[in-house]
Amino acid sequence: MLKFTERGIYCPQADIYVDPLLPVESAVITHAHSDHARGGMGKYLCHQHTAPILRLRLGMDIAIQKLNYAETRTINGVRISLHPAGHIIGSAQVRFEYKGEIWVVSGDYKLFHDGLSEPYEPVRCHHFVTESTFGLPVYQFPDPSTVFVAINEWCARNAADGFNSVILGYALGKSQTLLAHLDTTIGPVFLHGAVANVNATLSGIGFQFPGERITPDTDRKAVSRAIIVAPPSTFGSSWLKKLLPYRIALCSGWMQLRGARRRRGVDRGFVLSDHCDWRQLNDAIVATEAETVYVTHGYEGPFARWLREGKGLQAKEIQLHGSETVEDDL
DSSP: OOEEETTEEEETTTTEEESOSSOOSEEEOSOOSTTTOOSOOSEEEEETTTHHHHHHHHOTTSOEEEEOBTOEEEETTEEEEEEEOOSSTTOEEEEEEETTEEEEEOOSOOSSOOSSSOOOOOOOOSEEEEEETTOSTTOOOOOHHHHHHHHHHHHHHHHHTTOEEEEEOOTTTHHHHHHHHOOTTSSOEEEOHHHHHHHHHHHTTTOOOOOEEOOTTSOGGGOSSOEEEEOGGGTTOHHHHTTOSEEEEEEOGGGGSTTHHHHHTOSEEEOOOSSOOHHHHHHHHHHHTOSEEEEEEESHHHHHHHHHHHHOOEEEEOOOTTOOOOGGGO
């Protein structure tokens, strides 16, 4: 039912693409990260919580059709529905059903509940398209609850020593998860403008997060013993240097690897990702009961080979040009 083309994952019967790589007339979007949601589409179909972020990123005048989870839209006989992916607020798996055949495209997903996004739900299908961002056995993440405790302890220690705590995480997804689990009694919370913009947009659909936007008029003396949440792209910037003295941490699944923190040049690395680790990927795929698994977006070759040899599944690696993982997304 689905084909893998230079424009992306395509359903010919419904004439619609999933997270297309190039402009097309109709696109269903799994979530609003930039490597999945691109401009130039004729019309967009997405979860209702993804819609305002798409408008923030791609323009207020784009044409959007919104769905709730499990709500069905039928196009030329193909039943299309969205199901929770657990990746970020509004993220969705896309289910296609046509003449009894079912395909599910996962987008990006994770199994642990972050307290914000609708928790991941396995969807039984014949064919499952999975990401493999962390599709190697070395990526086995700690319990996120222990990571949040460690982050707060680190921030408290920094404040006691007279330092600001700068925490780097993607403006959409990671920053909101961090803010939802911060101990705000440690000190004042400040936000980079990109994080503040996302928070303001999400507030329109009922999500509230702590923190004050840093602007050119912000009194830098007021930013003292504070917690500052910013995207990784600010590392080494003049914007960040104005907030000294600080200690800086990066939250990412890549922090699992020894030496990653040193290469990044940060003081602390916290293993926290909005993607599945190795165990979650395996558990999720088994739960779908899929006959065929298509592996993309990450370690396609090694993970597909593992599914064939270690799990006895029919697994095929699919490399979509232009679908490389956006580093800030992790």
